[in-house]
Amino acid sequence: MSVLRIGHINIRVLDMDAAMNHYVNVNGMVKTHEDAAGNMYLKCWDEWDKYSVILSQSDTAGMNHIAYKVSSDAALDDYKKSIAEYGIDVVEEDAGVLECVGRSLRFNLPSGHEMRLYAEKEFMGTDVGSTNPDPWPDGLKGAGVHWLDHALLMCELNPEEAINKVAEATKFMIDVLGFYLVEQVMVGPDGDIQAATWLSCSNTPHDIAFVGGPVMGFHHCAFFLDSWSDVLKAADVMSKNRVKIDVTPQRHGITRGYTIYFFDPSGNRNETFAGLGYLAQPDRPVTTWTEDELGAGIFYHTRELNEAFTSVYT
Ligand SMILES: [Fe+2]
Incomplete structure (x- = not known):
């Protein structure tokens, strides 16, 4: 299974x-x-x-x-x-x-x-079909995202009260659902608090991620794009439509993905994500990010977390 x-x-x-x-x-x-x-x-x-x-x-x-x-x-x-x-x-x-x-x-x-x-959902087929398909369909709107790629869920993390729901959720995904750990952020004076994890059930760098915060919530869902140029075009589409952008095109240190974070009109964070930075494998050494380099892990170019990244979510 x-x-x-x-x-x-x-x-x-x-x-x-x-x-x-x-x-x-x-x-x-x-x-x-x-x-x-x-x-x-x-x-x-x-x-x-x-x-x-x-x-x-x-x-x-x-x-x-x-x-x-x-x-x-x-x-x-x-x-x-x-x-x-x-x-x-x-x-x-x-x-x-x-x-x-x-x-x-x-x-x-x-x-x-x-x-x-x-296990089963009604089948519709892709817009280009499965027989001699073109690489993309005509008439795509907006960013033309390919597929829902992953989600990041915020989990309660309060080391003083010995609460770490990131670690608990991660252990469950591995022990029960068969996911494997790909990347993690370790924090605290001894670097032994698992504050964020990226887990895969396939060969992509993550199929789900957990990040610690004051309360549980929904951080973002991400939609796949092919390339950096598609990410740039997606940002153009967002500006054209006056979409609130959280983070303009950037590279993640973690997963090496190309990214834009933006909000739907209700304030739910979305991401357009491109570049499968590497082929994840169950026996690939787990990548660990330390607290002092966390900024670069999330936003590799600016090397700084924006305040809203871990405090604003739904
Ligand atoms: Fe993401």
Whole structure:
């Protein structure tokens, strides 16, 4: 059994029209479904399953749940058993509880974030198809993002109270869901507090990341682009559309990715991310960043964290 990749993320938005304009016209996704409650479902052009983002109208911004797709239906039974054995309550939900998805598992990570696992989602195919495909489709809007790539979740970290939900969530992902640690930030006087982690279930540098903060929350979800020039063009699209940019095009020291952080109209942070800086492997030595070089780890060019990076999230 194995986890294949991030499947979707359910984001709360304050204004559905403004949110749809952002995810469709700025990010370049397309609406593929709408449920009876008015939740909107969207996919990127290079994705083949029905959706990777669910937008839900709410009074608060943030994330309702994050979902990962697993390799087979049988894997769900194995995960249900291993999650319960780890001491975490897990609920099996019938097919259709998640729209267009087969049966699924619902549980909370040790950090408190709600996660779903599923094996089947309605197939749509990519916009270029699977037979003699062109490298990209005509009519792309905005940044034309390829796929939902990963998410970063904020976890409660309070060393004085001996609370480290980053370490707890990381251990769960490794021990139960089969992820492996790719990079980490170690802080504290002895450098022994795991304050941030990047974990993979594939060969990309991260499929999920955890960063410590005062309270749990949703830091960002990231959408994949091909190259540095696509990241630059995405920044042009954002300025053109008066999108609030958090960090203009930069390189991450961690993962070596090219990045822009920006906000949707509800204040949820998005990222456009390019450059698979290296091929992650389970036996690749874990990269460790020390507290004094953390700035360069996050933003390699300025080598400084902007104040908002770890304090502003939903
Ligand atoms: Fe990211």
